[in-house]
Amino acid sequence: MAESNYRIKTIEWQGDEVVMIDQRVLPLEEEYIHHTTWQEVADSIRTMVIRGAPAIGVATAMGMALAAMQSNAEDYQSLRADLDAAAQGLFETRPTAYNLGWALDQMKKIYGEPGEPGEIRARMKERSQEILEEDIAMCMAMGEHAAPLFPEGARILTHCNAGALATGGYGTALGVIRSVFRRDPSIHVYVDETRPFLQGARLTAWELQQEGISCCLITDNMAGYFFKKGEIDAVVVGSDRIAANGDVANKIGTYTVSVLAREHGVPFYVAAPTSTVDLGVPDGDHIPIEERPTEEVTCMMDTQVAPHGIAVCNPAFDVTPHENVAAIITEAGVHREPYTESLAEAKKGKD
Numbered sequence: 001m002a003e004s005n006y007r008i009k010t011i012e013w014q015g016d017e018v019v020m021i022d023q024r025v026l027p028l029e030e031e032y033i034h035h036t037t038w039q040e041v042a043d044s045i046r047t048m049v050i051r052g053a054p055a056i057g058v059a060t061a062m063g064m065a066l067a068a069m070q071s072n073a074e075d076y077q078s079l080r081a082d083l084d085a086a087a088q089g090l091f092e093t094r095p096t097a098y099n100l101g102w103a104l105d106q107m108k109k110i111y112g113e114p115g116e117p118g119e120i121r122a123r124m125k126e127r128s129q130e131i132l133e134e135d136i137a138m139c140m141a142m143g144e145h146a147a148p149l150f151p152e153g154a155r156i157l158t159h160c161n162a163g164a165l166a167t168g169g170y171g172t173a174l175g176v177i178r179s180v181f182r183r184d185p186s187i188h189v190y191v192d193e194t195r196p197f198l199q200g201a202r203l204t205a206w207e208l209q210q211e212g213i214s215c216c217l218i219t220d221n222m223a224g225y226f227f228k229k230g231e232i233d234a235v236v237v238g239s240d241r242i243a244a245n246g247d248v249a250n251k252i253g254t255y256t257v258s259v260l261a262r263e264h265g266v267p268f269y270v271a272a273p274t275s276t277v278d279l280g281v282p283d284g285d286h287i288p289i290e291e292r293p294t295e296e297v298t299c300m301m302d303t304q305v306a307p308h309g310i311a312v313c314n315p316a317f318d319v320t321p322h323e324n325v326a327a328i329i330t331e332a333g334v335h336r337e338p339y340t341e342s343l344a345e346a347k348k349g350k351d
């Protein structure tokens with residue numbers, strides 16, 4: 001991994017246990033949760049112990065490996081039945097993150113063909129570790145491709161957390177920021193707090209602070225003020241799913257930032273591995289948007305702030321149309337319009 005002050009491991013194997021840092025309690029507490037079953041992993045994905053599309057993909061792969069180890073099936077057909085059930089359970093946890101389905105496909109390549117159960121178990125665990133390592137390598141490649149896009153002393157706005165915590169390590173959008181910072185320590189980052197789950201305030205601010213990258217935290221509704229004052233030179237965000245035409249699903253509020261960026265002539269960049277690109281959906285209208293529990297909106301952390309019984313909407317993601325996106329950066333390079341062609345090219349030979 002590149003020189004980094006980042007010391008927290010988002011997710012890793014410790015023997016036959018999958019260990020995750022609990023992102024619900026960061027940055028005030030640093031707690032780790034040990035998982036020995038796929039059901040526990042599914043629960044941790046659903047409840048946001050681990051979140052961020054690439055990290056969800058890694059957790060899914062490890063969850064499937066745990067399912068293989070949990071199963072005491074002695075023949076291929078029984079193992080296959082156990083694994084299909086686990087795959088369905090994991091698939092139902094979070095619908096927008098494409099990396100989840102991608103990781104299931106990767107694991108199915110191993111257990112989808114008849115084989116000796118012991119060998120399948122070993123290979124699935126090995127592959128889940130490879131997926132973690134490949135994810136870090138992809139993030140670092142994105143950082144290298146994207147860094148030259150930013151002017152000296154760039155003031156960069158980011159939304160949500162697309163950092164080491166949201167990936168195997170290093171980060172997509174935050175990985176780009178890390179790479180820009182290594183070339184030019186004079187950059188400054190505006191961090192949207194990202195209501196309702198506060199991934200920006202709790203996680204991005206924390207990661208940047210740990211690395212000594214100059215940053216300031218703003219509430220989501222302050223972004224327009226800073227665009228209008230000419231204090232933002234570029235935006236970089238991650239993504240949960242990118243459609244074939246370049247429409248980008250990301251954390252709720254990203255679309256608003258993209259409109260502000262377009263209005264003010266500021267480039268809006270998206271950094272995501274090709275495992276986030278879903279060529280199976282033609283455009284953003286076909287991306288499923290997760291609706292999350294109402295308490296995330298009515299409460300700030302555990303404190304109720306809205307009237308009891310109030311009606312609430314809580315879509316977790318929105319879609320930024322490709323027209324608002326200056327470039328999509330994957331591990332394969334910097335992709336621009338027409339995205340239908342450039343993304344298809346980026347995905348060639350990847351799945």
Ligand code: MRU
Pocket residue numbers: 051052053054159160161162163166167171172173199237238239240250251252316
């Ligand atoms: O609901 P979350 O926290 O899982 O949403 C995460 C995001 O929207 C991230 O921006 C996205 O997954 C990219 S993470 C590298």
